[in-house]
Every structure is written in C-alpha cells, then in structure tokens.
Amino acid sequence: MVEPGPRRPRRAQGALETQVLAALNAAEGPVTAGWIQDRLAADLAYTTVMTVLARLLAKGAVTRRREGRSFVWMPVADKAALAAWKMHRVLDGEHDRRAVLASFVTRLPEDEEQLLRELLDREGDED
Template identity: 45%
Template sequence: MGAHTQGRGPRRANGVREAEILGLLQRAEGALTPGEVAERLGGELTYSTVVTILTRMHTKDLLSRTPRGRAYAYAPVTDDAGFAARRMRTVLEERPDRKAVLARFADELSDTDAELLRQLLGPEQ
C-alpha cells in the first residue's frame, strides 16, 4: 500500500485535515464554499472529500454554513482562542469534581498567567 490516495497527495488523519481546513477558513476573508476550499488547498483533495470534511466539521459545531448558490459556504464559529476555550470547558464538564480540576489548573499556572486570570475575573466583590 502506498502513502498516496489516487495521486492526490499523502494521506493524513482526519483530525489533521480538519485542522488544516479550519486554519484555512480562519484566515479567509469570509465564508468559503467547498469548491473554494478545494482550490485553496491546491487540488490536494477532491471536491467530494472536501464536502465530506466540511459537513463533518459542521456536525461537530466547528463551522457554520449558509446557502450560497447551489452549495453552502462555511465559516468557523469562533477564532482559535475560542476553540481552545471550548476544549478546556469540555474537559472541565467531563470531570465529576470541577473544584478539584480548577484547583489543579490554578496551582499549575505561572505567576504571570495567574495574574492575568485574576484581571480577567475582575475585582473581588
């Protein structure tokens, strides 16, 4: 078995492809159709593969989509910092002892990050 799929380039894990496409959409000036995404990827993926990946990412609530002509145009639902915050919140929500998780997180913050977090949380009441 070769490392190529139908001469279209090296195979990559789905998560890698999703990250690549998410980055492309985050850098775009606006929402892109699957054809525009495929074009910006340099023809590395077929149109149908791009549609499949975009649809999967929309199902995971990573992308919003709006009708444009006969296709949908896709855009990220948030920026990179927003996605990182969502991942952190998901991890927190999956643990039964939120207090312990938050305490461990706070204990491992650098002094600079701890001060920044204090500023973001606002003045003490």
Template identity: 55%
Template sequence: MAGGTATGTHDGAAPRRARGALEGEVLAALWRARGPVAAAVVQADVAGDIAYTTVLTVLTRLCDKGIVRRERAGRGYAYTAVQGEVDLAAARMHSVLNDGGDRAAVLARFVSDLSADDERLLERLLRGEATD
C-alpha cells in the same frame, strides 16, 4: 512490509493525518478566508492532495458539531467558522477540563506544566489585569 512502510504510507502515498488534524486544517482555511467560502476554496487552501469529497465530509461534520455554519450560495454552499481560533481553543480546554474527572487534579497538573511566563500571565488574568 510489502506495499507500505512503517511510517504509515502506502505505495508512495502521503502519510495519513493524525486524528482531528484535517478538521484543524479545514478550520484554519476558513479562518484565513475571513468570510464565507465554497468548499473548493477550502480544498485549494488545505495542504496536500485532498479530495473535494473529503473536504465536503469534513465541512459537514464541522457543521453537525456547530463549529461551522453553511449558507446557500448559488447551487452550492458557502462555509464560515462560527467561532474564532481563540474561542474554539478555549471551548476545547473547557471540554477537556469537564471530561477530565478530578477538576482540581487536572488544573493542578496543567498549572504545574506552565512556563514561568505563562504562570505570570495566568496570575495577571486571574487578577483581572489587561493582557496588552
């Protein structure tokens, strides 16, 4: 294959990230920051050679989705994740459950794939027991 390889790279460039992976990396950078940060700080924290404009695009999309908030900071903006990592993961799980069609079938399949430890944890959570 001229100019590229079967792995999806072109002319020595880094492989493309999976769909949504860059959003995840940007969110992880915001969570590590523990407070409002400029896009340049996010860019420096994200792995790989990523363009500043790409980081701004991702941050704008995350703001549009309500996952990230931005506030004026001088001539630019500072960005903060609206939800913590655990909250966002739970919201995504609810979204998948709601979009999965047959809720009982989706839940049954999910539970059938849990490890024994996760099953015990889920049982404790359903009984209202603390998870410490």
C-alpha cells in the same frame, strides 16, 4: 500483482478539522468547499473536505448558507474560540481530565496562571 506504494502517515485525530477551521478563519468571508480544498493539501479530495465540513457543522463549529447551487461556509467563532475548541478536543480524548488540567495549570507561567484564576473567579461570580 501490483505492489502498493509507500503509505502516507495518518493525520492525527482532528488534524484535518483543525486545518479546515484555520482556513476558514483566514478567509475574508464565506467560502466554498473548493476554496478550502485549494488552500489545503494538494492531494485532498473534494469529498473529504465536504465530509470534514459536515462533521464540523454537526459539532456547531461552522455554519453554511446556500448561494446558488452550492453552500458557502463560515466559522462560528474567531481565532481565540478556535484555540479553545482545540483545547476541548484534546481534553475530550483523555480519560483523566483532572490530571490533564492540573498538569496544564502547573506548567503555566505565573502571570498566566493568575489570569486563569481571575477568569475562573469572574465566571464563578456570574453564576
């Protein structure tokens, strides 16, 4: 009987999606799944990258277009939108969103809390 080797620690939920999005945002234009694979962990399978890209496509976080026989991939938004997307992912994993948001706001420096209030007031005025 062959003894199994040491297990790698599991990635945090969404960590691989975040890494793929970060790689896409670092690219200077549309890139292939192979390009993304080269920039991520050396032991990451091409099929894993494709699965992550397909999930991100379904979530509306990336787009793709056919070039030849394969696709090239692009992020839908810039780095600020990527950070906002990550924040939404965290909130989506919590049961008490109100408590999480309240804790977040109370830990903001005063100037950032004021900025958040201004942004929320502006959004309220546009409705």
